[in-house]
Amino acid sequence: MKRSKHWLAALLAALLIAAPLALPVFAQTPAEAKTQVLGYIAGSVKTPAFGSEWFVLAQARGGIKNAPYYKDYYTRAESYVKSMANSSAKLSDRYSTENSRLILAVSSIGKNAADVGGFDLTAPLSDLEWLKKQGVNGPVYALLALDSGNYGTAQMRETLRTYILSQEMSSGGWSFSGYAADADMTSMALQALAGYRDKTGVAEAVGRAVTFLSGLQLANGSFGFEEDGTNAESTAQVIIALSALGIDPVTDARFVKAGGNPLSALLAYQLANGGFKHKPADAAANPIATDQAARALVAYDRFIKGERFLYANMYAPHAHVLGEWTVRTAVTCIADGLEYQPCGGCLVEENTRTVAALGHKYTDTVTQPTKKAGGHTTHTCERCGNSYRDSYTEKIKRTQGFGFFDWILFIFCFGWIWMD
Numbered sequence: 001m002k003r004s005k006h007w008l009a010a011l012l013a014a015l016l017i018a019a020p021l022a023l024p025v026f027a028q029t030p031a032e033a034k035t036q037v038l039g040y041i042a043g044s045v046k047t048p049a050f051g052s053e054w055f056v057l058a059q060a061r062g063g064i065k066n067a068p069y070y071k072d073y074y075t076r077a078e079s080y081v082k083s084m085a086n087s088s089a090k091l092s093d094r095y096s097t098e099n100s101r102l103i104l105a106v107s108s109i110g111k112n113a114a115d116v117g118g119f120d121l122t123a124p125l126s127d128l129e130w131l132k133k134q135g136v137n138g139p140v141y142a143l144l145a146l147d148s149g150n151y152g153t154a155q156m157r158e159t160l161r162t163y164i165l166s167q168e169m170s171s172g173g174w175s176f177s178g179y180a181a182d183a184d185m186t187s188m189a190l191q192a193l194a195g196y197r198d199k200t201g202v203a204e205a206v207g208r209a210v211t212f213l214s215g216l217q218l219a220n221g222s223f224g225f226e227e228d229g230t231n232a233e234s235t236a237q238v239i240i241a242l243s244a245l246g247i248d249p250v251t252d253a254r255f256v257k258a259g260g261n262p263l264s265a266l267l268a269y270q271l272a273n274g275g276f277k278h279k280p281a282d283a284a285a286n287p288i289a290t291d292q293a294a295r296a297l298v299a300y301d302r303f304i305k306g307e308r309f310l311y312a313n314m315y316a317p318h319a320h321v322l323g324e325w326t327v328r329t330a331v332t333c334i335a336d337g338l339e340y341q342p343c344g345g346c347l348v349e350e351n352t353r354t355v356a357a358l359g360h361k362y363t364d365t366v367t368q369p370t371k372k373a374g375g376h377t378t379h380t381c382e383r384c385g386n387s388y389r390d391s392y393t394e395k396i397k398r399t400q401g402f403g404f405f406d407w408i409l410f411i412f413c414f415g416w417i418w419m420d
Contacts (some may be wrong), residue, residue, distance in 0.1 A: 001213075001343045008251070008399055010039075010118075010324055012088045015276055017040045019107075025186075028063070028110050028270075028300065029298055030263055030267070030304075030351040030400040031044055031138060031301060032295070033270055033297055034297035034298060034301050034305055035231050035265050036270065036274035037058075037274050037276065037293060037294045037297060038058065038059055038062050038064060038273055038274075038294060038298075039272065040273055040274030040285070040292060040389065041055050041057065041059060041255060041274075041290065041291075042064070042066075042069075042239040043060065044080050044275075047076075048069065048072065048076070048079070049073065049076040049077070049158035049191075050076060050077050050080040050102070052073060052105075053101045053102060053104065053105035053291070054101070054105075054291035054294075054295060055291055055294070056070065056073050056105050056108065056109065057104055057201040057295065058107040058291060058295050058298050059318065060108040060109050060314075061295075061298050061310055061314070062294070062297075062298040062300065064302070067340065068333075070109040073105075073109070074106060074109065074111055077102060077106065077116065078116055078117040078137045079103070079117070080224075081102070081116045081119050081121070082117040082118070085117075085119045085121075088124050088127075088162060089119040089120050089121055089123050089124050090107040090130065091121070093293075094133055095133075095284035096124070096125070096127075096130055096131045096133065096134060096141075096142060097134060097137065097141050098324070099121045099122075099124055099125065099137060099142075099145070100125070100138075100142050100144065101141070101145075102108075102121060103121050103139075103145035103148060103149075104123060104144065104145055104148050104311060104314075106321070106371060107122075107145075107148040107149045107314040108148070108183045108314045110314075111149060111167075112149070113145070113148070113149060114149075114151055114291055117352040120148060121409045122145065122149075122152055123152075124168065125145060125151075125152060125156060125160075126147060126153075126156050126159075127174055128159060128160075128163060128387075129232075131160075132163075132360035133332070134161075135176065135177075135178055136164060136167040136174055136175070136176075136178075136185065137176060137185065137188070138190065139186070139192075140164060140174075140185075140188050140189050140191075140192045141162055142188075143157065143160040143161065143164065143192040144192050145312070146160070146191035146315045147192075147195060147311065147312055148311050148312070149312070149313065149314060150313065154200045154211035157196075161190075161192075161193065161196055161199065161202070164189055164192060164193060165193075165201055165202065165205055167189075167268070168189075168205055168208070168209075171183040171212055171388060172175035172208035172209055172211060173185070173186035173189075173209055173213070173216075174176075174189040174213040176184045176207070176224065176225075176226075180226075181212060182225055182226055182233045182234075183213060183216050183223040183225060183238055184225050184233065184234050184237050186209050186212060186213060186241075187213065187234075187237035187238045187240065187241035188237060188241070189209065189244060189320075190209055190210070190244065191240055191241050191244045191310075191311065192205060193205065193206055193314060194206070194244035194245050195244075195309075197291065206245065207321035210245070210247070210254065211254075213238055213241070213255075214254040214255060217255060217257055217258050217262075218230060218257070218259075218265075219259045219261030219406065220259035220260050220265055221255070221256075221257050221259060221261045221262050221264055221265035221336045221381050222234075222262070222266075222268075223234075223237075223238050223262070223264075224237045229279070230279075230280065231278055231279055231289070232269035232276050232277065232278055232279075232286075232289040232292065232293050233278065233288060233289055233293075235262055235265050235269075235296075236289075236292040236293045236295065237292065237296070238255075238262050239262050239263065239266060239297075239299065239300055240295060240296050240299045240310060241298050242255065242262070243296075243299040243303035243309065243310065244299070244309045244310070244415070246303070248265050248303070248304075249262040249300070250262075250264075257391065263300065266293055266297075268280070268294060269293065270293070271284075271285055273285065275289075275290045275293075276289040276290045276293040276352055277289060277389065295310060300312060313376055323341055324341070325339045325340070325341055325353070326340055326341070327339055328340050328352075331355040331356070331357060331358055332357065332358065332383075332384060333357060333358050333359055333360045333361075333381060333384045333386065334357055334360075335357055336355060336356055336357050337353050337354070337357075338352060338353075338354060338355070339352065339353050339355060340352045340353075354366050358383060359385070359403065360381040360386060361382045361383055362379040362380060362382070363376045363379070363380050363381075363382055364377055364378070365380065366378070366391075369393045369394060369395050369396055370395060370396060371395055371397075372395060373395050374392055374393050374395045375392070375393040375395075376389045376390070376391060376392045376393070376396050377390055377391040379388065407409065
């Protein structure tokens with residue numbers, strides 16, 4: 001979503017600024033890279049709020065189970081909606097993607113985007129003129145948002161689909177700027193149209209766009225955006241699009257070039273700390289590159305596993321069905337533990353219960369006193385190993401009368417006197 005590359009970059013950069021510089025990582029699998037980047041996000045974005053949507057979605061769709069984290073995000077997002085939405089539920093008069101992005105995020109955690117703080121965030125997506133204020137980007141993400149939970153109506157979808165098709169450039173792609181088709185906007189349009197290839201004109205447009213992308217690809221397998229040149233984000237968007245279409249970016253001959261494929265090119269941007277840089281020469285992680293790379297790796301992982309597309313049908317109305325009690329914080333001898341029951345239909349709702357601290361269970365060991373040292377009793381906890389001593393006794397005192405050395409001294413002295 002290109003419009004976010006301005007104010008959102010500043011917000012996310014603040015969240016990630018503490019991440020140290022790191023060297024690139026080349027030799028790892030997409031699955032390993034996915035695990036690394038999701039771990040990096042979890043460690044960097046600890047208090048998700050409005051603006052953290054892509055980070056939340058990547059973790060949720062990447063299989064990360066963390067109900068408190070998602071609930072924390074939803075609470076903040078709900079507060080933001082209540083403070084910003086107007087009577088029509090629009091979060092911005094200019095940027096419809098504010099609604100679309102939030103719809104995708106809350107749907108990914110199993111929450112209903114048609115009722116966020118009492119506002120139906122999906123309803124304004126019927127306003128095509130509002131969506132078009134962001135060019136084709138607005139309708140593209142509106143269609144993705146509607147399809148994330150079967151929101152809206154069939155007419156809304158048809159209107160959006162027809163408009164997106166009408167914006168195809170003569171080259172076979174779509175343009176963010178409106179002048180020349182580019183890899184990013186083409187990929188995003190393909191993501192939105194992927195589920196409609198049975199509709200008139202869609203399959204043909206998709207075919208032309210795939211051919212266009214193959215022609216844009218660089219020799220090392222990567223992609224670029226207009227004057228920005230090759231970058232992680234453009235490459236990531238292509239991977240998401242190909243995954244949506246069921247095209248393997250690693251093996252499909254159209255996307256395997258002499259120097260690599262889109263996946264190998266994307267992995268070259270990953271740093272040792274798990275984050276992704278924007279440009280090949282950069283040294284630090286970039287928040288937008290990281291969030292788009294994370295989504296690409298999750299999308300590819302889901303494709304390989306035969307799972308539903310990254311954004312598709314994430315929310316479905318459901319009754320909360322709680323599972324087995326699971327340990328979140330282990331109980332100890334001195335601290336309470338926490339267990340939870342996750343909902344099988346969403347990532348937010350759950351029951352929790354506190355498990356009272358166990359208390360120490362001591363075993364006693366008595367150490368008897370000796371002439372050299374006193375005695376004591378040692379109490380050792382069988383559970384945690386904690387120990388302490390008490391019941392101290394004094395060392396054994398020497399008895400009255402001659403001891404062994406006294407007799408030696410006596411014999412020596414007596415013998416000396418006798419010899420004298």
